[in-house]
Amino acid sequence: MTESAEQVQEEVEEQEIDLAAANKVIDKYLDMTGNLMPVLQGIQEEYGYIPEATVHLTAERLNVYTSQIYGVLTFYAQFHMKPRGKYIIRVCMGTACHVKGAGRLGETLEGRLGIGHAETTEDLKFTAEYVACIGACGMAPVIMVNDATYGSLNVKKMDAVIDKYQAMD
Numbered sequence: 001m002t003e004s005a006e007q008v009q010e011e012v013e014e015q016e017i018d019l020a021a022a023n024k025v026i027d028k029y030l031d032m033t034g035n036l037m038p039v040l041q042g043i044q045e046e047y048g049y050i051p052e053a054t055v056h057l058t059a060e061r062l063n064v065y066t067s068q069i070y071g072v073l074t075f076y077a078q079f080h081m082k083p084r085g086k087y088i089i090r091v092c093m094g095t096a097c098h099v100k101g102a103g104r105l106g107e108t109l110e111g112r113l114g115i116g117h118a119e120t121t122e123d124l125k126f127t128a129e130y131v132a133c134i135g136a137c138g139m140a141p142v143i144m145v146n147d148a149t150y151g152s153l154n155v156k157k158m159d160a161v162i163d164k165y166q167a168m169d
Ligand code: FES
Pocket: 092, 093, 094, 095, 096, 097, 098, 132, 133, 134, 135, 136, 137, 138, 140, 141, 142
C-alpha cells in the first residue's frame, strides 16, 4: 500500500517530537495507581496536544494497550490529538446566539481565517470551535477567545476582535 504525501508528512512530524518532556511526565506518575489520566493531562500540558508518538511511549511505559489510551482520548473532550492554535476562538452556536446571527459570525470567521469548526490555521495561531451555549445569552451573539468573552457582536465588531489577536504574537 502506498502512503499519501499527507501521511508521510504526518510521520515526519511525529518523528520530530522530542519525547523528553513526555518521559519526565511519565516518570512523575509512574508508581501511582490510576496514573493514565494524570500522565495524559501532563503530556497535553507540555505539548498543547497529545502527539501520537507519546501515545505509544505511554502505552509502553505504563504497560497498557494503545487502544485503551485512544479510548480515553476520544471519550474525554479535554484531550486533543492535533496541534491547536495559540488562540482558541469559540463561536457560540446556542439558540440565543443562533437567533442573533451566530451563523454569520461562523461564516465570516471561516472566510477570513479559512478555518471551520475544529480546524486550525497553518501558522498555529487560531483554532475555531463552534460550541453550545456558554452561559452569556444576555450578550448574544457571543464568541470567546481563550478566556475572554466578547458579546453583542456583529460581523464588524468580530472583525475588530480578530484584528486585535492578529496583531498580537
Ligand atoms: S446561546 Fe450563546 S451564550 Fe447562550
